[in-house]
Amino acid sequence: MLDERDARGLNPDARLSGLFAEYRAACPDPEPSAMFTPGLWEKIEARRSFSYRLKLFSRAIITAAAVLCLLMGLSLSRPEPSASYLEIVTADQSHGNAADEDLVAVLYERN
Amino acid sequence: MLVDSELIKRACQGDDAAFNQVVVAYRKRILGIIARLIGRPEDVEDVGQGVFLRLYFSMGQLHAPEVFEAWMYRLTVNAAYDYLRRRKRHGELRMSDLSEQQVMLADAVAGAKREDELQRRKRVRELVDTLLNSVSEQDRILLTLKEIEGLSLKELEMVYGVKENALKVRLFRARQRVLKVYQEMEERSAVPGATEG
Numbered sequence: 001m002l003d004e005r006d007a008r009g010l011n012p013d014a015r016l017s018g019l020f021a022e023y024r025a026a027c028p029d030p031e032p033s034a035m036f037t038p039g040l041w042e043k044i045e046a047r048r049s050f051s052y053r054l055k056l057f058s059r060a061i062i063t064a065a066a067v068l069c070l071l072m073g074l075s076l077s078r079p080e081p082s083a084s085y086l087e088i089v090t091a092d093q094s095h096g097n098a099a100d101e102d103l104v105a106v107l108y109e110r111n
Numbered sequence: 112m113l114v115d116s117e118l119i120k121r122a123c124q125g126d127d128a129a130f131n132q133v134v135v136a137y138r139k140r141i142l143g144i145i146a147r148l149i150g151r152p153e154d155v156e157d158v159g160q161g162v163f164l165r166l167y168f169s170m171g172q173l174h175a176p177e178v179f180e181a182w183m184y185r186l187t188v189n190a191a192y193d194y195l196r197r198r199k200r201h202g203e204l205r206m207s208d209l210s211e212q213q214v215m216l217a218d219a220v221a222g223a224k225r226e227d228e229l230q231r232r233k234r235v236r237e238l239v240d241t242l243l244n245s246v247s248e249q250d251r252i253l254l255t256l257k258e259i260e261g262l263s264l265k266e267l268e269m270v271y272g273v274k275e276n277a278l279k280v281r282l283f284r285a286r287q288r289v290l291k292v293y294q295e296m297e298e299r300s301a302v303p304g305a306t307e308g
Contacts, residue, residue: 012290012293012297013286013290016289016290016293017258019235019238019242019293020258020259022239023235023236023239024259024261025232026235027143027147027236027259028143029139029146030139030142030152030155031139032142036156036159036160037138039156039160040164041131043160043164047168
């Protein structure tokens with residue numbers, strides 16, 4: 001430790017260095033408690049099991065996403081109708097008109 | 112290094128027994144650094160466990176065992192920063208906590224030391240804490256690592272990830288700020304050495 005007489009002979013910078021050295025000696029490293037390492041391993045285990053569950057959950061999500069992609073791919077790969085939209089609408093319209101005509105005929109006959 | 116590089120390598124490869132040996136070798140040193148950085152004995156172990164927890168889950172990223180210590184110091188400094196930030200958010204005062212810590216630390220060594228020696232040490236701790244608390248948190252941590260923990264510039268370079276010259280400048284400025292406060296205190300005869308023989 002720095003003695004007062006020694007300290008007086010030094011410049012402030014050197015005195016500050018001496019003070020830091022004294023401080024280091026005055027603050028010894030604390031002894032870890034008996035529970036330090038077991039407590040640490042408990043935390044590690046808890047984190048590990050959480051990570052494991054998270055990993056399982058992520059895998060399930062990835063599998064579900066892959067299946068969904070596959071199904072969507074299959075549905076998109078089905079052959080499209082060859083007729084154009086206009087043709088389909090026209091056919092539907094004509095079919096609808098024919099049905100109406102049949103209905104009118106039946107009603108006419110009843111009356 | 113406190114352990115050989117072979118042990119570090121084994122711990123990096125997921126060997127729990129090797130990791131446990133690393134913990135046993137370094138826990139006291141790390142707790143000491145944390146105690147001096149955060150100044151709250153009751154939280155030191157919790158923060159220390161946090162450091163080793165981070166270490167455990169990031170061991171696989173360590174490529175060279177030679178940089179292990181600097182890397183661990185970096186984790187320690189980051190954990191201390193996180194803790195101090197949390198505490199600041201909760202509006203807790205550091206100065207009063209530290210004086211409480213001085214008393215507890217003094218109590219811990221009281222049985223083995225003479226009372227006057229103990230008093231002197233207590234005053235030194237309080238003085239250095241006051242000096243370090245007079246500068247910013249960054250300056251305080253940097254000075255603590257360099258001047259008190261004795262880390263080399265090379266180690267600090269790895270801890271902070273900045274060039275040695277930039278560190279020298281930061282250290283010099285931080286030290287100058289502390290020195291200024293120290294001289295002002297000396298002038299006011301507040302230094303323990305000036306009041307006792």
